Amino acid sequence: FSLLRWTWRLTYLTAIGGVAYIAYGIWEMRNPPEQPEPDPNKKTLVILGTGWGSVSLLKKLDTENYNVVVVSPRNYFLFTPLLPSCTTGTIEHRSIMEPIRNFLRHKKTAVKFYEAEATKIDYAKKVVYINDDSEIKGDISSTEVPFDMLVVGVGAENATFGIPGVREHGLFLKEVGDAQAIRKRIMDCCETATFKDQHPDEVRRLLHMVVVGGGPTGVEFAGELQDFFNSDLKKWIPDIRENFHVTLVEALPNVLPMFSKQLIDYTEKTFKEETITIRTKTMVKNVTDKYIEAESTGPDGKKQLERIPYGLLVWATGNALRPVVKDLMSQIPAQKDSRRGLAVNEYLVVKGTENVWAVGDCAVANYAPTAQVAAQEGAWLARMFNQMAKTEQINRSLAELSDKQEKAPNKEARDKVFEEIKDLQKRLNRIKVIGPFEYTHNGSLAYIGSEKAVADISWLSGNFATGGTITYFFWRSAYLSMCFSTRNRILVLMDWIKAKTFGRDVSRE
Ligand code: FAD
Ligand code: NAI
Structure with a gap:
């Protein structure tokens, strides 16, 4: 009996201790201690960008060692893997954003943050020119930031390959604003299609949702969109049931080229069951406001040009260089042969420089442009700078x-x-001499809709490929655990519960 009483007391105390610990954590998070100001006599380390690479660097960097300055037009970190879910309202965009100010306020020594775009890096002068792109501008909206050391983590922009009409009529899926625009456009197409006396051809066009690019962005978005239709749209707007259709257009012979053959087949089969049309070997050549022109290759090898009408066009054909990166490359002779980004050595130093490093999608280090690579590069660089x-x-x-x-x-x-x-x-x-950067591939994961996901996982020096509903739960728990903060995790979890319980919101903002 006494043992039972002691066990009960111990459990009780542990629970109180646990609650107090969490409460203190929240209190501390909301009341950060005063930070010492950065020391201008220390070397100035300028970090461009607040994405996967830069934020992972900042997370692990001992800021008291340098005079750290961060420049980015985005004053938040965005958890991109869940961005496709924001296009249909499965997740609200603010749930996957983490304010950079909150995060920087918890560093040991203060870090200067400027919400601005780096418009030019003058390598010889060691200066970055920055511009305030926001709506509200003060008397000064352009200035320069000198650096001793510079980390370029500005990511990439959307590739269009110069195809006419893409920028004017297509929507991209890279930033929060893109996801919001897509969500609005989906609802706009549905409401306009049900407008009184709309011609059947026009209804079909408006409800044709075309996604160009069969990489993971295109596949995940197509899957999310079909889910939205199946679980919500067709219930609330029965008039669109017959004509709502999603088509994925891909220039190569198959989608998801970075996944194993078995998972490519599984994805294509799942899309077929979900009535998503996949048009492989179809290269879009031109885009107008109402249709795309695509060249497809038939089984006999013959090419034909066709017009595909659309209501919504989402363009997801990969990455291109940002102008600021292109310009920096043009200043460094050693970068002359690099096409896809800043060529870096195994220490992530931009080739041809001594004091410039690059991480993530803007760097070329023979790895795929993924969050996984960017995050590992950033963390490695932080350790190197600390040492x-x-x-x-x-x-x-x-x-x-x-x-x-x-x-x-x-x-x-x-x-x-x-x-x-x-x-x-x-x-x-x-002090351990830090070796060159080595990437550890933990695997690739993608959501393909209808509560299924595909995963190529590297485990115990082997690889295994899996797809289906169990993989979907793995996908969910993996991404939930990877969210930036506990706050993000709770918000995402609540969004999932909300969408499952009440359905997604079909109002147009
Ligand atoms: P980003 O994260 O893009 O950050 C770039 C930063 O630079 C941003 O803060 C931007 O505002 C800032 N910036 C831009 N221009 C300037 C400038 N001129 N001056 C200063 N700052 C600037 N990868 C995975 O591994 N797994 C996934 O599941 C996955 N899902 C994805 C889903 C989507 C929809 C997308 C679009 C990408 C996904 N990726 C995923 C890829 C991943 O998001 C990128 O590889 C990753 O974001 C690259 O990190 P980065 O730091 O290089 O760039
Ligand atoms: P991507 O580069 O992976 O795929 C783009 C696809 O568009 C290619 O398959 C290409 O053949 C096709 N394409 C190009 N031009 C075309 C045209 N004119 N007509 C038809 N098809 C055309 O691009 P994506 O999906 O935007 O991904 C970018 C990066 O982000 C990749 O490295 C990817 O691995 C990563 N990412 C990873 C995710 C994940 O792991 N779940 C999710 C999203 C992105």
Whole structure:
């Protein structure tokens, strides 16, 4: 009986301890301590971007070692893997955004943040020119930021391959604004299709949702859109039932080229069951406001040009270089042969420079442009900068001590300094020399709709491919655990419960 009482008391105390710990965590999160101001005498480390690469660097960086300045037109971090879910309202966009200010406010030493776009990097002058692109501008909206060290993590922009009409009529899926625009356009197409006396051909066009690009972005979006139709749209707007249709257009012979053959087949089969049409070997050549012109290759190898009418066009054909990156490359002779981004060495140093590093989609290091790669690069760079700072500090102290040793008045004083030098040298030897960056591939995951996902997982030096509903639960738990903060995790979880319980919101903002 006494044992039971003690067990009960222990459980009770543990529960109180747990609640107090969480409450303290929340209190601390909401009341960050005062931060020391950055020291302008320290080296200025300028970080461009607040995406996967830059934020992962900032997370692990000891900010007291440098005078850190962050420049990005986005004052938040965006958890891109769940962005396709925001296009249909399965997840609300704010649930996957984390304000960069909150995050920076918890660093040991303050970090300067400027919400601005880097318009030009002058490598020779060691200066970044920045521009305030926001609606509200002060008297000064363009200025320059000098740097000693620079990290370029500006990501990439949407590739259009110069195809006419894409920028004017297509919608992309990279930023929060894109997801909001798509959500609005879906509802607009549905409402306009049900407008009184609308011609049947026009109804069919308006309800034809075309996705160009069979990479993971296109596939995930097509899956989410079909889910939206199956679970909500067709119930609330029965008039669109007959004509709502999703088509995925891909230039290559299959979708998801980075996944294993078995998962490609599984995805294509699932899409077929869900009545999503996949048009492979079909290359879009021109886009107008109402149709796309695509060249398809038939089984006999013959090419034909056809017009595909659409109401919504989502363009997801991969990445292209940002102008600021292109311009920087043009200043560095060693970058002349690089086409896809800033060529970096195994230490992520931009080739042809000494004080510029690049991470993520704007860097070319022979890895795919994914969040996984960007995050690992950022974290590695932080460790390298932390060690560099420690080593430099010890070397500075060593130089001071050897000076002191030379000027020492007698042997006793010289011996004392010698002991200090020995101690410092031991500390220097203890700092582990960091090896070159090595990427660890943990696998690829993609949602394909109808509560199914595909996963190519690297595990115990082997690979295994899996697809289906269990993989979907794995996909969900993996991405939930990877969300930036506990706040994000709770919001995403609540959004999933809300969408499942009440359905997605079909109002047009
Ligand atoms: P980004 O995360 O794009 O960040 C770039 C940052 O630079 C942004 O803050 C931007 O505002 C800022 N910036 C832009 N221009 C400038 C400028 N001129 N000056 C200063 N700052 C600038 N990868 C995965 O591994 N798994 C997934 O499931 C996955 N899902 C995805 C889903 C979608 C819809 C998309 C679009 C991508 C997905 N990716 C995924 C890819 C992944 O998002 C990118 O590889 C990753 O974001 C690259 O990180 P980054 O830091 O290089 O760039
Ligand atoms: P992508 O580069 O992976 O795929 C684009 C596709 O568009 C290609 O298959 C290409 O053949 C096709 N295409 C290009 N031009 C075309 C045209 N004119 N007509 C028809 N098809 C055309 O691009 P995506 O999907 O935007 O992904 C970008 C990066 O982000 C990739 O590295 C990807 O791995 C990563 N990502 C990863 C996700 C995940 O792991 N779940 C999700 C989304 C993106």
